[in-house]
Amino acid sequence: MRIPRWLRWRSHDDLDEEIRTHLQYEIENNLSRGMTPEDARSAALRTFGNATRVQERVREGDPLAVAGSVVQDLQHSLRLWSKNPGFAIAAVVAIGLGIGVNAAIFTVANAVLLKPLAYEANGHFVYVQGAEAGCELPCDTARSYPDFLDFRAEAKSFDALVAYAFAAVNLSDTREAPERYRAMKVTANAFSTFGQQPKLGRDFTTADERVGAAPVALLTYTLWETRYGRDASIIGKAIRVDDVPTVVIGVLGPKMQFRVPLDLWLPLVPSGQWQKRDHRGLMMLGRLAQGATLQSARSEMTTISRRLEKEYSAADKGLGISVLEGRDYFNRRIRTVLVGLWIAVGLVLLVACANVANLLLGRAVARAREISIRVALGAGRWRIVRQLLVESITLSTAGGFLGWLLAIWGVRAFDIAVAGTGKPAWVDFSMDYTVFAYLSAISIGAGIAFGLVPALRLSKVDVHATLKDGGHAASGGSRGRFLSGLLVAGQMATAVTLLVGTVLVVRTLLTLYSSEIGVKTAGVLTMSVSLPDTTYSRPDDRLNFYDQLQTRIRALPGVEAVSLASSLPGHEGMSFAYEVEGSPAKDSGANRDVRGLIVAPGYFHTMGAETLAGREFTGADSLAGMPAVIVNRSFAAQYWPGLEAVGRRLRLIEGGAQQPWLTVVGVAPDIWQNETIRREFQPLIYLPYGQRPLGGMSVMARTRVPPATLAQALRLEVKQLDEHLTVYALRTLDADIELHDWAIRVFGSMFAIFAVIATVLASVGLYAVVAGAVNQRLHEIGVRIALGATSRDIVVSVLAQGMRQVAIGLVVGLLAAFGLIRALRSLLAGTFRPDAATFLIVALLLIMAGLVACAIPARRATHVDPLVALRLD
């Protein structure tokens, strides 16, 4: 490819001709002074100096000409690599792997953390919520509606403040079976603040949020599409939301996505509970006013919050305020994981770069001759470095292309792996310009990273020595060996760091899977039902419904036992303030809270977790019976260690008032009941459903047949009792627990994949270096064999050389990993505890990989024929 003539400041031919003319004149001058034609010519050339260099210098001053010569370099390197396909493919694969994993993780991070949502583009939005005093972040809490009104009236930092509350609702209509949907209640100013008008129908108005207004709803585009088949006639029709007839007033556009998945929006009508200042249930979203910043908004809101705390101390005592950017508010947990993954893939790319750098150093012998000829012909050092860099960037760009393909595939695999785990609808894994820019940057960056050291080294080649001995000087020097040894040790160290991280994750995973949940999860089918307050307002209605439902399910063939619980194992229980008889409140003033569940008779039996002492709840634990409670082993151990727990009493404190004493009737085994990935047991209390009949309960059935086969039967039983009711979360208990662990499973396997890639790359790098060293030592090895060295001696000497680098890498890597874990301790939140076993496993893994990498060259070394080797030089 040539630069068109008209584009150039001066064409190469022009300059050539000019220089030719110049020399011609000089030769003629010299001739006229009486020189012989030969002398005239050489004198002219001498006077002129290095013509090639002149041309290069002229061209260097001309950007387009520089571009032209870079194109030449490019052509040169393409020719070079196509002549050495094996080398080029090895380098491209290594670098492609490194870039691929980076691009894939960046695509995910970009989708989750960087891409703004449509509404967030309509100004600077910050998220406002309450904060418990004396609690480390994150511990958000909601604020009350009266508090919100005060904030909205007083805060000058926002030109609009929106309040919102999540609600799960049952939706029924004449079209399809009732279903449970995710709804958001918002103040009527929400969509105008977001700059998002409904696609069809109208927006909420202030009339819609007045107490007593006719209930209305806006559908999200997704719900309109999936449930109503994009039927525009739904607007103006009434549907039932939690059994309340509600008119659909409009449909939002597909771009109106909130940071959490939603199906419909309802106006926030401040009736009943909402009027109370101690009814905390609202989050806020503010658009900053002109000139306001996150800091100014934060300090203003804090001031207002302090005043409210003083003025309404009964309701707002100990309640602070937190103002956060959206990315800090919504993505805290996932961000930790993504940052971890980002570090991991960064390390993989580092290993890949070191690997290719080493391959390039290994080629120094072959290149040194060519380079020294170029230097001898007048190429400057920068010119050589540039050419070598263009070569390595050509490689890394090809690697980048391969990486791009790998990333597309990887992201698709990730998308499938996280499907059905509640991935928010707004997360869109498509690659945009940001990803493309990142991909290009790391491709070129990697090329420079792995190409610079070999290029600088080669450009300093000693022309005379190299041309004399055929290039051995360029690579054989102790500096060259030191450099490549350093690179290998570095790769090993990086791989070790990654391996330690991975082994930690995998071991945590195994511990999780093998750890006791406290119940027998196999053979249990679960579903959730929520009874609307409107049609099941009286406790008896709810008791009645669930009694009938349990009886019906128990009668199904294949069902062994049935019960109810307010939440399933692995889910957070409710929170109760309480006091124990005879045990003074340790920190008086603040209420002590304990997690608790409401369960029906036979719960522990159904779950395969028989009580340790006392009894289960029975039908007698009803509103008419004695107030009863069951505590778990941890609770009993906390208050009555080594003593009989049954028969002791505790009471709840609700709405600031002490409730009647509850008598402990049984001690249950510990059951895992929290949302974190750590399976820890905490003190729990269980209250009888007969005395606290809730509307929303989980139903569980232990079956003799595969539980999933009864799913339709369970759904049918609910429908026959009440056709407006919604059944949700209908799945086996095993599947429910699986859903919990998806994150650690997916991310754990990602870490494992990255660590394996890094280890393989590092081992291949070690292999290449040891094999190269054996090649250079053939002569010496031949001499040793001739002098009577045994195969064992040779193997030991080769292994010793390779394993020294493994050992250095191991020590440095283990230290680095230890440091990294210490640094990340706060992020890991105690989930991963490094121990000696982890480090031992990693050391063994790496030593094995190192031995395999050295074994092949070592074997080869023992097969050296001394006669052949001695004749080599």
Place this chain on the structure above:
Amino acid sequence: MTGPKDNDRIQLLQGTLDLLILQTLVFGPCHGHGIATNIQSTSGEVLLIDHGSLYPALQRLEKAGLIASEWGISDKNRRARFYKLTRLGRSRLTAEAGKWEKMVRAVARILRTEGQEA
């Protein structure tokens, strides 16, 4: 492509060579070889210039707009690129020549002063 030492030398030569080229072109358009021989002979063969370094200098001057060039036919009936002074080049030459003389006088005075004290 040049090391630091090389660079220093060129810097020193550069300004001088540029000035000499501009001065040579005052007498009319000239081609590269003509400029080189002219400088050499005018200086009484004291200044030996590396003919090769002329071309990067010419390109630099042309880019700075101090000279312009076009292909023409030389006295020996050969195609050659002729360089001529632009108006900007002429005024730059006046300024630079003034500075140069001032500097030469100053340096000479210092050298002489030093000699007296010694």
